[in-house]
Amino acid sequence: MKRLTIEQLLGINKFAVDDDQAHIIVKKEICALCLNKPCTFACPANLYKLKDGQISFDYAGCLECGTCRAICPQATAALSWQYPRGGFGVNFRYG
Amino acid sequence: MSEDKFAAIIVGAGPAGSTAAYLLAREGLEVLLIEKGATPGSKNMFGGRMYSHALNRIIPNFWEYAPVERPVAREIITFLNGGHGVSIDCQNLNWVKPPYHSFTLLRAEFDDWLASKAEEEGAMLACGIRVDDLLFDKGRVVGIRAGEDEMLADVIIAADGVNSIVAQKAGLAKMFLPHQVATGVKQVIKLSPETISQRFGLDGNNGAAQLFVGDCTEGMQGGGFLYTNKSTLSLGLVIKASELQKTKYKISDLIEDFKDNPQVKPLVEGGEVVEYSAHLVPEAGLEMMPQLCGDGILVAGDAAGFVLNLGFIVRGMDFAIASGEAAAKAVMAARKNKNFTRQGLSLYVQLLKQDFILRDLEAYRKGPDFLGNRRMFKEYPQLVTELASKVFTVDGTPPVHLLGKILSQVKESRVGPFQLAGDSWKGARLL
Numbered sequence: 001m002k003r004l005t006i007e008q009l010l011g012i013n014k015f016a017v018d019d020d021q022a023h024i025i026v027k028k029e030i031c032a033l034c035l036n037k038p039c040t041f042a043c044p045a046n047l048y049k050l051k052d053g054q055i056s057f058d059y060a061g062c063l064e065c066g067t068c069r070a071i072c073p074q075a076t077a078a079l080s081w082q083y084p085r086g087g088f089g090v091n092f093r094y095g
Numbered sequence: 096m097s098e099d100k101f102a103a104i105i106v107g108a109g110p111a112g113s114t115a116a117y118l119l120a121r122e123g124l125e126v127l128l129i130e131k132g133a134t135p136g137s138k139n140m141f142g143g144r145m146y147s148h149a150l151n152r153i154i155p156n157f158w159e160y161a162p163v164e165r166p167v168a169r170e171i172i173t174f175l176n177g178g179h180g181v182s183i184d185c186q187n188l189n190w191v192k193p194p195y196h197s198f199t200l201l202r203a204e205f206d207d208w209l210a211s212k213a214e215e216e217g218a219m220l221a222c223g224i225r226v227d228d229l230l231f232d233k234g235r236v237v238g239i240r241a242g243e244d245e246m247l248a249d250v251i252i253a254a255d256g257v258n259s260i261v262a263q264k265a266g267l268a269k270m271f272l273p274h275q276v277a278t279g280v281k282q283v284i285k286l287s288p289e290t291i292s293q294r295f296g297l298d299g300n301n302g303a304a305q306l307f308v309g310d311c312t313e314g315m316q317g318g319g320f321l322y323t324n325k326s327t328l329s330l331g332l333v334i335k336a337s338e339l340q341k342t343k344y345k346i347s348d349l350i351e352d353f354k355d356n357p358q359v360k361p362l363v364e365g366g367e368v369v370e371y372s373a374h375l376v377p378e379a380g381l382e383m384m385p386q387l388c389g390d391g392i393l394v395a396g397d398a399a400g401f402v403l404n405l406g407f408i409v410r411g412m413d414f415a416i417a418s419g420e421a422a423a424k425a426v427m428a429a430r431k432n433k434n435f436t437r438q439g440l441s442l443y444v445q446l447l448k449q450d451f452i453l454r455d456l457e458a459y460r461k462g463p464d465f466l467g468n469r470r471m472f473k474e475y476p477q478l479v480t481e482l483a484s485k486v487f488t489v490d491g492t493p494p495v496h497l498l499g500k501i502l503s504q505v506k507e508s509r510v511g512p513f514q515l516a517g518d519s520w521k522g523a524r525l526l
Contacts, residue, residue: 001284001354001355001360001363001364001365001366001368003351003354003355004351004368006347009282009347009368009371010371012368012369012370012371013370013371013372016133036340036341038339038340038341041339041342041343041344041345041346042278042336042339042340042345042346043347044278044280044346044347044373045347045373046345046347063371063372063373063374064138065278065279065373065374065375066257066258066276066375067278067336067339067373067375069258069270070271070272070273070276070278070336070375071273071336071337071339071340073340075270076270082225082260083131083138083225083258083260084131084225085225086131086222086223086224086225086241086242087131087132087133087222087223087224089138090137090138090372091132091133091137092136092137092138092139092140092202092203092370092372093137093203093369093370094140094201094202094203094204094283094327094369094370094372095136095137095139095140095141095201095202095203095204095205095206095370095372
């Protein structure tokens with residue numbers, strides 16, 4: 001099978017993106033102090049990226065697994081994590 | 096605030112929540128089943144297979160009505176090591192006769208069906224609503240808040256999944272630790288039903304469940320899975336979150352590598368990926384279990400950490416369904432005694448101990464620890480595949496008897512004979 005990029009994989013999914021409210025908010029000033037930045041590897045949707053040494057995060061495309069919340073060394077301080085508002089977010093058609 | 100007070104509010108229309116709602120509504124109770132997804136199942140994913148026993152005692156012969164995919168006839172465990180692969184393959188045709196041992200299924204459709212059964216019994220299903228908080232009165236949980244809306248009930252059942260916000264707000268669950276959960280990723284791959292049956296050597300609509308251990312996780316604790324649905328395959332990886340914390344591999348790349356593994360490639364060839372999903376799996380069993388009941392509240396399913404992963408068996412849905420059943424029974428008993436305190440709901444824990452969740456988790460209490468041993472994911476798959484390759488190789492070199500091959504292979508591997516004996520002994524006792 002042809003290798004798919006993460007953008008292609010997420011493009012296959014159905015999302016109802018909540019344009020008004022981000023369900024995960026990343027406090028980048030805390031991330032700046034993080035040495036390993038495990039979120040940039042562990043997120044299955046690859047939404048945590050390093051840009052010019054800074055974390056950049058896009059909540060659209062989130063698969064709502066909670067991995068970032070589990071692996072962030074500073075989760076309570078660096079992440080404000082909740083599910084998207086009712087009806088928004090990923091919509092699995094198979095699951 | 097609403098004037099109405101429900102007998103029970105159930106948060107989460109997954110297998111635990113819908114089962115509880117179904118049973119309570121069937122007893123004539125006013126039940127509200129709240130789901131954050133637009134439809135039940137639209138936020139849910141799992142590997143791919145449900146053991147039938149738990150649901151069959153609630154909805155007998157459920158397979159005649161439920162959207163299940165294939166009954167599993169073949170169980171395969173495959174050790175991966177580059178171009179080497181060794182499989183243990185067990186087929187039992189009794190498994191595909193009533194009362195069917197297990198079924199592959201897809202959650203969007205299945206969970207929607209189970210919630211509709213609860214609705215048929217009279218439960219009120221409210222989708223697209225995220226529960227934000229709990230309402231308390233003198234320390235006892237008395238309702239939920241969703242946005243501006245507040246709703247009251249005698250009892251709340253937190254069946255809101257592994258990231259249970261409700262159990263945390265109730266003070267019953269602590270935030271899990273990275274070694275207690277695993278990240279699962281899955282691709283659903285479309286192929287024709289005939290192609291699937293042919294590739295897996297299956298008769299008609301029979302199904303296969305295949306688990307993989309070895310280089311698909313690059314030595315990290317975890318494994319791969321492949322379940323055959325009717326016209327799709329569910330292919331994925333599960334890797335312990337604490338391993339992902341330290342690695343420089345991206346799990347989103349590893350699943351693409353996995354599809355390209357020589358043992359997997361011919362099985363998925365020509366397929367079309369129709370979905371990519373991810374989910375956390377609570378894997379630490381009793382070690383991560385929250386308090387199961389509090390004043391006015393019970394915790395069920397993944398929210399309670401009810402998953403058992405033995406490496407060759409992975410159970411979650413049968414636990415979820417049985418915990419929903421136990422929760423419903425405990426609520427009925429509490430109503431009879433008009434006592435919804437922790438004490439009044441404690442029948443829940445008793446039921447779980449008898450039948451069968453806490454009994455089973457207790458029996459395999461040390462399993463998660465044993466599977467934390469990294470040799471399981473690197474050295475042993477290498478040992479098994481290289482030994483098997485030698486056993487089957489004919490190349491004109493002088494003959495070596497089986498025992499000699501085994502001893503030389505153990506010597507070559509980085510595992511000492513005593514370690515191997517110790518691990519085998521422990522594995523046989525603990526799993």
